[in-house]
Amino acid sequence: MSRIVLTWELGGNFGHVGRLSGLASILAAQGHEVFLLLKELHNLANVPRQRGIRILQAPVWLPEVKGLPDPPMNYSEMLLRFGYHDPRFLGGLAEAWRTQFELCGADVVVADHSPTALLAARMMDIPSAAIGSGFFVPPLQSPMPSIRPWLNVPAQRLEQADQMVLATMNRLLEDEGSAPLGSVADLFDLPASFLMTFRELDHYSQRGEAARYYGVDFMTEIGDAVPWPDGDGTKVYAYLDPAARDFEAVVRALNAKGCRALVTARGISENARRMLETERVHIFDRPIRLAEILEECDLGITHASLATVVAFLMHGLPMLLLPTQLEQFLVGLRAEALGAAKIVNPDAPPPDYGQLVNELVSDPKYRHHAQSFADKYGDWDRKSILVGIANEIEQLV
Numbered sequence: 001m002s003r004i005v006l007t008w009e010l011g012g013n014f015g016h017v018g019r020l021s022g023l024a025s026i027l028a029a030q031g032h033e034v035f036l037l038l039k040e041l042h043n044l045a046n047v048p049r050q051r052g053i054r055i056l057q058a059p060v061w062l063p064e065v066k067g068l069p070d071p072p073m074n075y076s077e078m079l080l081r082f083g084y085h086d087p088r089f090l091g092g093l094a095e096a097w098r099t100q101f102e103l104c105g106a107d108v109v110v111a112d113h114s115p116t117a118l119l120a121a122r123m124m125d126i127p128s129a130a131i132g133s134g135f136f137v138p139p140l141q142s143p144m145p146s147i148r149p150w151l152n153v154p155a156q157r158l159e160q161a162d163q164m165v166l167a168t169m170n171r172l173l174e175d176e177g178s179a180p181l182g183s184v185a186d187l188f189d190l191p192a193s194f195l196m197t198f199r200e201l202d203h204y205s206q207r208g209e210a211a212r213y214y215g216v217d218f219m220t221e222i223g224d225a226v227p228w229p230d231g232d233g234t235k236v237y238a239y240l241d242p243a244a245r246d247f248e249a250v251v252r253a254l255n256a257k258g259c260r261a262l263v264t265a266r267g268i269s270e271n272a273r274r275m276l277e278t279e280r281v282h283i284f285d286r287p288i289r290l291a292e293i294l295e296e297c298d299l300g301i302t303h304a305s306l307a308t309v310v311a312f313l314m315h316g317l318p319m320l321l322l323p324t325q326l327e328q329f330l331v332g333l334r335a336e337a338l339g340a341a342k343i344v345n346p347d348a349p350p351p352d353y354g355q356l357v358n359e360l361v362s363d364p365k366y367r368h369h370a371q372s373f374a375d376k377y378g379d380w381d382r383k384s385i386l387v388g389i390a391n392e393i394e395q396l397v
Contacts, residue, residue, distance in 0.1 A: 001031040002107040002397045005100075008039050009058055009114035010082060011136065011327075015307050016112050017043040019131070019196060019217045021053075022382070023110070026390045028052035035104045037117070056104075059096035059116070063089075071326070073153045074144040076161035076184050079115060085164060087171035094120045094172055101126060108396045110194075112136065118187055119169055123176045127396040129192035131389070133216070133306050134202035135327045137193055142183040145206055147326060191396055194389050197306060198377065200338055203330045214389065215380045216310040220294060223287030228296065229260040229280045234361050236261040237293050238301035239308055242268035244324055246350050250301060251276045251283070253353035264288055299361055304332035304343070313340060313373045314380075318366030320356055322346070339369035 004027055008016040017038060024034045028050055037058040038044075044055065061082040068085070072078045083090040097120035101109065109121040109128040113136035121128040130137045138144055143158040162184045169187065170180040181187060195202070195213050202213070228235055236254055240247050242265040254261040261281045265273070268285050277283045290311065294300075300312035304321040309331055312319050319341035323329040332343040342356055360366050 001033065002394070003033045003035065003105045004108045004110065004393060005035045005037060005104050005106040006110045006112070007037045007058060007097075007114040007117040008112045009060065009117055010039070010078075011113045012040065013305060014043045015305060016132075018219055018307070020110075020112055022217060022219075023131075023386050023389060024053045025050050026386050027393065030390060030394070032394075035106070037100055037104075054104075056100065058114070059093055059100065061093055061116075069157070071148070073146055073148055073151070074158050074161060075138045075147065076144045076158070076165040078147075079165050079184075080161060083116075084168050087168045090116070090168055091172055091175075094123065097121075098124060108393060110393060115187060118190070119172065122187075123173060123178050125178075127191060129190055129194065129393065129396060130188055131194040131196060133197045133327075134195060134204050134207065135330065137195055138185065138188060139204050139207045139211075140185045140189055141206075142185050144184055145204060147203070147330070149205070192392055194392075198310070200373070201306060201309070201331060201334045203327065203334075205334070214385055215377065215382075216306055217382055217386065218307040218311045218314075219382075220290040220311055223289045225289045225292065226262060226282070226284070228262065228293075229282055231260060231280060233258045233260045233280065234298045234357070235259070235296055236299045236301060236357070237290070237297045238263045239303070239305075240265055240301065240322070241303060241324065242266075242272060244303065244322065245346065246322060246344070246353070248276065249350055250322070250353050251281060253357060255281045257354050257357055259357065262288065262293060299357065304328040304335065306331050309335050309341075313338075313370050314377065316367060316371035316374045318360045318370055320344070320353075320360055338373060340366055340373065341370075342366075 006020045024036055028034045034053045037056045039058050039060050065081050068080050083093050093116050097117050106126050109126050111117045111130050112132045118128055143162040146153045165184050173180055197216055199213050236259045255278050263283045265283050273283045294315040297317055300317045301320045302308040304323040321332040321341050321343045323332045335341040336343045
């Protein structure tokens, strides 16, 4: 059987680890030797270990690149922040990826938000594929399109960023005797791309109709089973960062409205938890099992990570979304466009959260639109999708 390397280079949070570990388990069960090269290793505590899967630290870019336009306006401007501004610096990172692939004896590379892994695989003529949400698998367009569609970004700025990144990559490819790329998008012109999203939630709304979507790999079985607080009242589940600007305001609003709430707040201090927790609002510094919770829930509150949004939508739940970064904001805009959510702009003053909760729960249109999404994709099955992807990966060997 084959040696398959699954990589994660950029970004954060549990979604990358959850997606790759699920795929790794299937590939290992099929008899392949699987290597997970991961940017962050601490989230492995939330996934079961399996024989046949080896874990390695992925090469990562650490320095802060100064003097770049801020905020970034397209994928290329993001890459400039991770060594793509200078081939002398990117060369060391690419060499580290190549060394990892040599040590693993890689037959195939599957890259989750791992542009330098794809570049290194191209240098070594290793078959490769991209996997991830729309944000991590950009469309094959030149120049790379804007990631802030509400702004009028000059085409010249997008083209200039593309030219800088392309020159850096082609210098490294030339040094290795590899064919140059014609555009930055060509890095993602691969034998296979696994878009782990739904068309309605694609970060790039301008992607062509021919795009193939595999759905979102969300998990609701991880964590401890916990009961709802006793009593009556709206049942709310919230997954929020306790360091977020409006975390305390949201929790206090839920309590003031008499909601029965379960709140996942990873990293919350014990003092903060004791100060905010009440008989009706229970706060947890660990994952809790959502499979049963979402069946009985009336409202979901989250920062708009794609997996959590889809978990809510698949259960027909209206959502209050509080994005804290660009990727989440784009998902939030798409969910709001579906009519299933209200989004809070992080750059605007804090709203009246009690009023927003009332509106989302009392107006049936939000639940109706969420249920329409659930009805459309009700036959989506995580296991069968991942098995299908694993079978496609086998064909790349």
